[in-house]
Amino acid sequence: MQKFRFLTAGESHGKALTAIIEGVPAGFSIDEDFINEELKRRQSGYGRGGRMKIETDRVEITSGVRFGKTLGSPITLVIKNKDFENWQKIMSSSADDLTDEKSFTTCRPGHADYAGSVKYGHQDLRNILERSSARKTAIEVAVGAVAKLILKEFGITADSRVLQIGNSQSDFNAEIDKAREEGITLGGRFEVVFKNLPVGLGSYVHYDRKLDGKIAQMVMSIPAVKSVSIGDGEDAHRLSGREFHDEMFLENGKIVRKTNHAGGLEGGMTNGEDLIVRANMKPIPTMRSPLNTVDLANLTETTAHFERSDVCAVEACAVIAEARIACAIVDEFLLKFGGDSLEEMQTNSI
Numbered sequence: 001m002q003k004f005r006f007l008t009a010g011e012s013h014g015k016a017l018t019a020i021i022e023g024v025p026a027g028f029s030i031d032e033d034f035i036n037e038e039l040k041r042r043q044s045g046y047g048r049g050g051r052m053k054i055e056t057d058r059v060e061i062t063s064g065v066r067f068g069k070t071l072g073s074p075i076t077l078v079i080k081n082k083d084f085e086n087w088q089k090i091m092s093s094s095a096d097d098l099t100d101e102k103s104f105t106t107c108r109p110g111h112a113d114y115a116g117s118v119k120y121g122h123q124d125l126r127n128i129l130e131r132s133s134a135r136k137t138a139i140e141v142a143v144g145a146v147a148k149l150i151l152k153e154f155g156i157t158a159d160s161r162v163l164q165i166g167n168s169q170s171d172f173n174a175e176i177d178k179a180r181e182e183g184i185t186l187g188g189r190f191e192v193v194f195k196n197l198p199v200g201l202g203s204y205v206h207y208d209r210k211l212d213g214k215i216a217q218m219v220m221s222i223p224a225v226k227s228v229s230i231g232d233g234e235d236a237h238r239l240s241g242r243e244f245h246d247e248m249f250l251e252n253g254k255i256v257r258k259t260n261h262a263g264g265l266e267g268g269m270t271n272g273e274d275l276i277v278r279a280n281m282k283p284i285p286t287m288r289s290p291l292n293t294v295d296l297a298n299l300t301e302t303t304a305h306f307e308r309s310d311v312c313a314v315e316a317c318a319v320i321a322e323a324r325i326a327c328a329i330v331d332e333f334l335l336k337f338g339g340d341s342l343e344e345m346q347t348n349s350i
């Protein structure tokens with residue numbers, strides 16, 4: 001990220017999640033309802049746990065926007081954690097409130113618990129769970145919603161869908177119900193599509209300017225995502241050159257393609273076709289029927305800590321991926337057509 005930069009802060013059961021976005025030019029319309037709709041999409045999907053019922057996330061914009069338009073100054077977004085009222089003492093920043101309530105020392109395999117405790121020297125694994133949790137993706141979705149509103153001014157749209165849950169490609173809810181009954185969890189596969197992108201976002205000139213690499217980083221770093229592919233990338237190894245590559249034709253003097261196996265990227269640049277990104281999410285690590293693990297407090301074998309948890313969150317993961325990819329694309333857009341205002345960008349992008 002060079003032009004559209006953001007940092008987020010906040011713990012899962014802390015007071016709030018916060019983001020500061022730098023680099024948004026002046027004059028873009030920011031529709032708070034749209035951001036809240038995106039937050040709702042992240043909270044939806046069959047298979048989510050109890051927390052989604054407690055919290056309806058809503059964004060508060062505390063800087064950078066006046067009368068619905070961006071000012072060009074940093075934009076601050078805040079999402080209050082409604083559950084904080086039940087966690088005030090446990091998540092207190094004051095040494096006076098020290099308590100071991102909700103502390104735990106039994107590592108959850110598949111989580112950051114073990115490596116995090118070794119790395120940061122925490123004995124209470126709560127100190128790791130609170131930030132490594134996917135809760136922080138709520139504020140990332142809010143940032144992504146701002147990115148989408150910028151892209152919307154240029155006619156660019158985003159969408160996603162679930163392709164597979166566990167072994168099923170259609171009857172997702174039945175698959176999730178079955179897993180819930182058995183006390184286990186599921187992962188899955190999803191697809192994100194961006195439409196109406198101009199040709200030439202990204203570049204082939206350096207490894208770190210290729211847009212496929214930037215997108216992969218954004219999607220791969222979503223908690224629980226274990227593989228990312230562009231277009232038919234996951235099948236690329238078994239297709240011949242004739243089957244994989246998208247031939248070019250002329251129709252009324254315009255270059256057209258009849259296929260899009262490349263998923264809209266060639267040489268690390270958008271080629272004018274739809275951008276198609278697919279990713280695989282691993283099964284949720286926390287399970288009602290818990291995994292074997294080790295208690296770090298006394299080095300004995302036991303079973304993993306269980307805390308209210310999702311059975312499956314692939315639909316939400318797809319919404320997060322949309323948001324992350326939107327940030328990467330806006331960054332490229334600002335690099336290519338940048339200016340200090342919407343008007344300047346419009347002139348530059350003609």
Ligand SMILES: Cc1cc2nc3c(=O)[nH]c(=O)nc-3n(C[C@H](O)[C@H](O)[C@H](O)COP(=O)(O)O)c2cc1C
Pocket residue numbers: 049110111112132133134137222223224225282284285286308309310311313316317320
């Ligand atoms: C939307 C979403 C919801 C998640 N919900 C849970 C959950 O309820 N319980 C859980 O154990 N893991 C959940 N995860 C997965 C963990 O956050 C993730 O596996 C963990 O942080 C380790 O990261 P890694 O899998 O990328 O190594 C969720 C992930 C996402 C994207």
